[in-house]
Amino acid sequence: MISFECDYNNGAHEKVLENLIKNNGAKPTPYGFDTFCERAKNRIREACGMPDAQIFFLTGGTQTNATTIDSMLYQYEGVICVGTGHINVHEAGAVEFTEHKIITLPDTQGKMEAKVLDKYLDDYMHDGNKDHAVHPGLVYITFPTEFGTLYSARELNDIYQVCQHYEIPLYIDGARLGYGLAAEGNDITLPYLARHCDVFYIGGTKIGALCGEAVVFTHQNAHKHFFSIQKQHGAVIAKGALIGLQFEALFSPLSEQSDEILYFKLSAHAIRMAMRMKDIFIRNGYEFYVDSPTNQQFVIIDNEQVDRLSCKMLFTHFGQADKHHTICRFVTSWATTEEEINELEKILESEK
């Protein structure tokens, strides 16, 4: 049965696997202090246009968020996030587990608005009892958001201006970063993003790797004992090269003749598949919960039809649109094939 359930029900891209196989006999220094990790970091620094960036590899998204956020906060500080933000709803309380509060703001289609953030921080600063409240110590946004939406360059800049005004760092969760960067209409590049935040992570798990996320501190601002904090979180693997080798493959040019990087190529493919899918839904008369330009499409479907479709393919029930309609999430990935989209088309047309 074809599956559009998520973007991590697959293996590694063949070039990623090849790099693991090719170097399996090496005896790399443990804990990520090996040459493969170093090479991967240099590739990433280059792609970000940030030669001085400090980079750390972790295994998964929840772990990366909890460790990075914890490393950037004092014990009395919390992280600001929209109520629908990933860390607030889908990470089993991993941030609170590190004793930090998530301070929630209302969202607009999954996004934080600069003016809402500004209002919150302004109120906080003028609150006579602010020592009785959790101190805001970090701003967290995702690119793309939980609803697949994107910040424009201007919107990101506006948020970063607010952060800088209040001297609070900005952290961007890039679990699906490539899928955002590759989207039609997106006007943010990786270097632009890197220049407009203090730390972000590049998700590998959802884009071509078996596991692995790369945290990028943009201006030598990583905690000086980040490694110990990582260890304390159980977020260090002994054979760190496992992640370095994967990111090396993902961030290498495809060939000597080409500048194109695998990570972007894989991302672009997923977006093409998503746009074909979106187009098919539109042509078949479906409505969307939100207009997403990325690899997650949120389609409003009649409950009875949801039951029928669920027998023919896998997708996620995201929530209730109303009494009779469900918001269904359909996700493509780097591994989605044209054939799978064709099959989706056939299923939807047979529904008419």
Next chain:
Amino acid sequence: MISFECDYNNGAHEKVLENLIKNNGAKPTPYGFDTFCERAKNRIREACGMPDAQIFFLTGGTQTNATTIDSMLYQYEGVICVGTGHINVHEAGAVEFTEHKIITLPDTQGKMEAKVLDKYLDDYMHDGNKDHAVHPGLVYITFPTEFGTLYSARELNDIYQVCQHYEIPLYIDGARLGYGLAAEGNDITLPYLARHCDVFYIGGTKIGALCGEAVVFTHQNAHKHFFSIQKQHGAVIAKGALIGLQFEALFSPLSEQSDEILYFKLSAHAIRMAMRMKDIFIRNGYEFYVDSPTNQQFVIIDNEQVDRLSCKMLFTHFGQADKHHTICRFVTSWATTEEEINELEKILESEK
């Protein structure tokens, strides 16, 4: 200068102090295992109509909330609370400090609505990814709320029905419990409240005591190692009789001829003062942010006038109503005098 800033800028009621003085020479067993604490607990059990209630004494509200909530949750569980709830905004992240998330729901004038709670829990139970979310393990409400509003008996019953349906206990923060019970129009009695929740606390600090809150587990449902948890939280005082003696005074009948209990008498006085104050504001043409029947009144005042009034008396700037108006909080307590209310009246009339 007269002060309506809060209800804890005073000392102890004289009868409370007398009980401390009278028994100062006793040699009570430490850590709250003394006869004064036992006597105070019996007084409270009687007032609640709960002969089997388990009762613990702590020193302050934030400590009481964090300790009680932590004792009732498994590590992967969180506590449900309205966004404006006290634990969510004014306790410096003390709940998150114990590693538990506060799951926030929208409020209606400070109150949680049973149907909003029901919807949240229903959605949670039907969420296919619920193991990736924080499990709801407790519902927290305050009586009165942060805005001085009250649940009716029916509203409380509705919330408790939802809790029981989902087998999630209900905890009521009663930092100002007496002021709620004594309010005009309130139809909840202490025994009714005790029968409609699993645990609540009776605030002493704001109603006649120097310090001290009494946590009441209504049906033998306290954690069997509550004492160790309390100790771990730094929430045990060596001379526990200090709190027991105060609660004994607060919950004793005023005289042999009278059934009236000091705690209720003090509460009723504060409400009388608050209602006089409210009436004065109304007569002088002021509007209210919310219609509060308890000892906290939220008045909307022109910003320029706020500046003038601030020179003549103390009150709290609660927030901005709009660009030109401030929400000001005026609080009475058991220690507020008729003379202070007269003085307030004079000041407000001189403003006309």
Next chain:
Amino acid sequence: MISFECDYNNGAHEKVLENLIKNNGAKPTPYGFDTFCERAKNRIREACGMPDAQIFFLTGGTQTNATTIDSMLYQYEGVICVGTGHINVHEAGAVEFTEHKIITLPDTQGKMEAKVLDKYLDDYMHDGNKDHAVHPGLVYITFPTEFGTLYSARELNDIYQVCQHYEIPLYIDGARLGYGLAAEGNDITLPYLARHCDVFYIGGTKIGALCGEAVVFTHQNAHKHFFSIQKQHGAVIAKGALIGLQFEALFSPLSEQSDEILYFKLSAHAIRMAMRMKDIFIRNGYEFYVDSPTNQQFVIIDNEQVDRLSCKMLFTHFGQADKHHTICRFVTSWATTEEEINELEKILESEK
């Protein structure tokens, strides 16, 4: 029945209580920002010879230790303590509850030895894997120790030299500070102690107060957000004056004619009672587990006799000396009377 069980089964000294009564009608600013607290802090600053010391008031010892230690450590740091140290054995894991490890060293009669500390830190600094270990961030000692023993001025200085060499602050738990300072043979003064550590606390609960401990940061080195951390720990009481008033009484001269401070007078009394008690035990042929010059005496008693004595007075079973003998702890306090010591003498002599 006379009791030598502990030094906190009593009330407040009458002068402490008088200060509470006299100022009960005042309307102090909440949360410890009142004039009584300020006056008490000035008294303490004077007694310490530290005009710039930052002082905070908390309610009890466990709370004070957990809050102070947590405020001084980064998340990846732990606190060094002897294995028999109070925080390691009698505080229900309150330090670990704040996510910090207690790194234990062997003790000598309850005391940490400078050379043992030095060896540990030297090994740590030379450990190639030190980033995989908990970083030592604070040294904790008690004065007097759990066994009632004392550091000499030289021993304290040696420890502080080691701390300064490794740039790790020193914290002294002074739950029974007065009883140490007042001991025969003690060559440490309060100003000397204050000059030879970074932070310490003066215990009020065990020496004349109903509750309350005063944390003294000796050189403007308190965390800039100590108040928020204190609040987060549930360690702030609304009516902070309760503790300020008690410390004001404890640290005021006894009269205009006298420089003597109540706290030292009360301490000296407890020591006189303890030395009478010690002398009685010696004269009656008892042996001691440790030679304590302070208010806790550890006497080795035949198990059968322990049973008999337990019917005549209260004391603590501290541990097994051997199969047939128990280590019994007898404690005096500021409230112990000559009559109680006389009664002890009678009981012991009747045993012969």
Next chain:
Amino acid sequence: MISFECDYNNGAHEKVLENLIKNNGAKPTPYGFDTFCERAKNRIREACGMPDAQIFFLTGGTQTNATTIDSMLYQYEGVICVGTGHINVHEAGAVEFTEHKIITLPDTQGKMEAKVLDKYLDDYMHDGNKDHAVHPGLVYITFPTEFGTLYSARELNDIYQVCQHYEIPLYIDGARLGYGLAAEGNDITLPYLARHCDVFYIGGTKIGALCGEAVVFTHQNAHKHFFSIQKQHGAVIAKGALIGLQFEALFSPLSEQSDEILYFKLSAHAIRMAMRMKDIFIRNGYEFYVDSPTNQQFVIIDNEQVDRLSCKMLFTHFGQADKHHTICRFVTSWATTEEEINELEKILESEK
């Protein structure tokens, strides 16, 4: 340069890698709910002789220890461990990070003695103040220990008897489990071990895998929400099949003709290499810090020689034996070759 620094500076065994490659195109259900994980679990159940065991896969040792221990303790409980235990010294405080204390006992050559454990628990149970102490909630041992030593079947049984007597579960850290089971003189089998504890983990990282540890709850005693706790710890990877596939390979018979399991074959090889190494050291007149039958050998070497040898091969400085001698750790693994041991031999002989 040859390296005996550790047992995790290598890749995966080729059969492990092959299983990853062969199944890379599958679309496994995420989060470990896939058929590969299920097959691997069945293999492990079979090898343990525990058809009902509950098994979970995590990525590394520190993560596994912290998550498993946290899942088995109430908030007021701690874990008992020898002072030299791995969780106490080499995991950056990951256990304390979950708010639990490690209660340390003295060790005998890295091992916990049943009688020492029994004495501790007996004292605890008779401690009148035990509610002021951390409650012992779990016993943690490692097999082999930090010093490469092993418990005999009888010793393990003795410890488990004590645990059962006090109703405290026993957890065995098996980061190097195979190397212990394969050792000469070892009389413990995997099924015996599984029957003599409540939970243990089988280390994959150090024996043939790229990453991955398998936690085995022996009798349906896993926390019912272990998955949520795992997620909260950041210890779930999206593509769980990555670990399942590796353990499937490690716990499959080598061929249809053979019952031998890869995991044991790899372990046996490392032990053969270690025994050759040990023999070479002995023949060359070296002394050992401890007599280890497993893959870690602790050799006492003159400091000057340490410097010379360090230029010729990699090994770890484990500590100071005395002023002039260092304890050096030499480690073999499944990937160590005869050639490397030959080279070691040559180097040592050239030293004579």
